[in-house]
Amino acid sequence: xxxxxxxxxxxxxxxxxxxxxxxxxxxxxTDQPLNRRARFWxxxxxxAHSSAVGRAAVFPAIVQNTRNPDILNFSxxxxxxxxxxxxxxxxxxxxxxxxRLGEGDPLTVVDLDGAVLLxxxxxxxxxxxxxxxxLRRARKLSLKxxxxxxxxx
Amino acid sequence: xxxxEKTEPLLVCVDADxxxxxxxxxxxxxHAILVLGELGLLRLVLxxxxxxxxxxxxxxxxxxxxxxxEEFLRAVPVQIHRPTPHDRERARELADAKDVxxxxxxxGAGARILxxxxxxxxxxxxxxxxxxxxxxxxxARAWMGSFGT
Numbered sequence: 001x002x003x004x005x006x007x008x009x010x011x012x013x014x015x016x017x018x019x020x021x022x023x024x025x026x027x028x029x030t031d032q033p034l035n036r037r038a039r040f041w042x043x044x045x046x047x048a049h050s051s052a053v054g055r056a057a058v059f060p061a062i063v064q065n066t067r068n069p070d071i072l073n074f075s076x077x078x079x080x081x082x083x084x085x086x087x088x089x090x091x092x093x094x095x096x097x098x099x100r101l102g103e104g105d106p107l108t109v110v111d112l113d114g115a116v117l118l119x120x121x122x123x124x125x126x127x128x129x130x131x132x133x134x135l136r137r138a139r140k141l142s143l144k145x146x147x148x149x150x151x152x153x
Numbered sequence: 154x155x156x157x158e159k160t161e162p163l164l165v166c167v168d169a170d171x172x173x174x175x176x177x178x179x180x181x182x183x184h185a186i187l188v189l190g191e192l193g194l195l196r197l198v199l200x201x202x203x204x205x206x207x208x209x210x211x212x213x214x215x216x217x218x219x220x221x222x223e224e225f226l227r228a229v230p231v232q233i234h235r236p237t238p239h240d241r242e243r244a245r246e247l248a249d250a251k252d253v254x255x256x257x258x259x260x261g262a263g264a265r266i267l268x269x270x271x272x273x274x275x276x277x278x279x280x281x282x283x284x285x286x287x288x289x290x291x292x293a294r295a296w297m298g299s300f301g302t
Contacts, residue, residue: 110188112290115297117192124228125191129179132218136177139215147210148173149270151288152181 090116162196166234166259168201168269171286173210176225182286186268191229191291199226200258201235218219236261238249249274 081089091101099120101107108126110117136146144150167175167186175183190267204226211219223294226233236244236278252274259267259281267275267283273282 011252033207051267067283073229091214110185110192112185112294114294116192117297119192121192123188123191125176125225126179126223128221129176129184131188131201132177132215132221135215135221141214143174143177146173146177148177149230150171151212152174152178153170153285153291 163196163199164262164264165190165195165289166198166200166255166262166264166267167203168200168255168267168271169206169210170270171268172199172207174270174286176207176222182290183270185198185290186286187225187229187270190231193230194293196260197231198230198259198264199233200255201232202234202254202258204233232262234258234262238294243279247278249278256283 017040017120079092083089083129095101101120105120106122108119108123109123110119136143142148143152165186167190171183171186173183174181175185175187177186187197189195207222208219211222223247236254240257241253241260244253245261248256252271256267256271256275256279258264260279264281266282266289268286268289269275269283270285272283272285277283
């Protein structure tokens with residue numbers, strides 16, 4: 001049935017889920033700002049780069065989207081960290097403590113093609129979508145066949 | 154240093170075609186919106202009629218995927234909204250007749266954005282901006298990309 005097919009009224013109203021997710025909202029400033037680790041920056045970066053990274057360090061702020069005031073609704077902390085050998089990242093201790101992360105704990109990486117998010121949660125949506133997409137392709141159904149768009153954005 | 158003020162995530166109403174595209178394909182903006190919803194960066198409002206439409210379509214053509222959609226509804230923080238007659242009245246002039254319940258749900262839930270592939274079926278108003286999935290993701294990406302600059 002197409003998406004623009006006549007919509008029908010269901011009989012039941014479902015309740016809001018109890019599950020709530022938060023990420024990097026209202027976080028405290030880290031207790032280990034990267035600009036205190038002078039030896040690390042001297043050892044691993046160029047002068048210009050390490051200086052810039054050191055200055056950036058950690059700056060809690062209420063971030064506003066100047067392009068679109070609809071999207072401004074988070075307070076958050078941003079941090080600058082550096083990729084090391086073989087792609088290793090070190091999360092500041094304050095974040096490890098806040099999210100109770102230990103060695104071996106999984107993180108989810110979300111690539112928005114220009115912004116990369118790290119989540120301490122293992123997400124359900126990618127797993128479900130992978131399985132549903134596999135089932136759809138096995139049946140040789142398009143998104144449009146199922147009421148979706150003719151062409152995905 | 155003062156703790157930053159904590160505010161609520163953006164309320165985004167999701168049409169049925171975005172739900173279908175986001176759950177049955179992993180490559181598009183619709184999927185990214187559902188992921189951002191699960192992360193809590195967006196708060197997803199699902200019109201009751203959109204949920205019913207997805208259920209109906211899956212039951213008719215891909216019934217083996219129906220339990221996975223139910224798992225999505227249980228596991229991801231979503232608000233399923235049934236609009237009131239007053240919400241419908243407010244939406245009546247801003248949407249094609251068959252789509253009034255979708256926009257009415259967005260208005261009634263207080264969503265500031267309705268995301269749909271059928272933007273021609275709606276007009277922005279009553280505090281709700283109607284956008285395509287790609288537009289929302291591009292705006293979110295620009296917002297996130299501005300951090301640390």
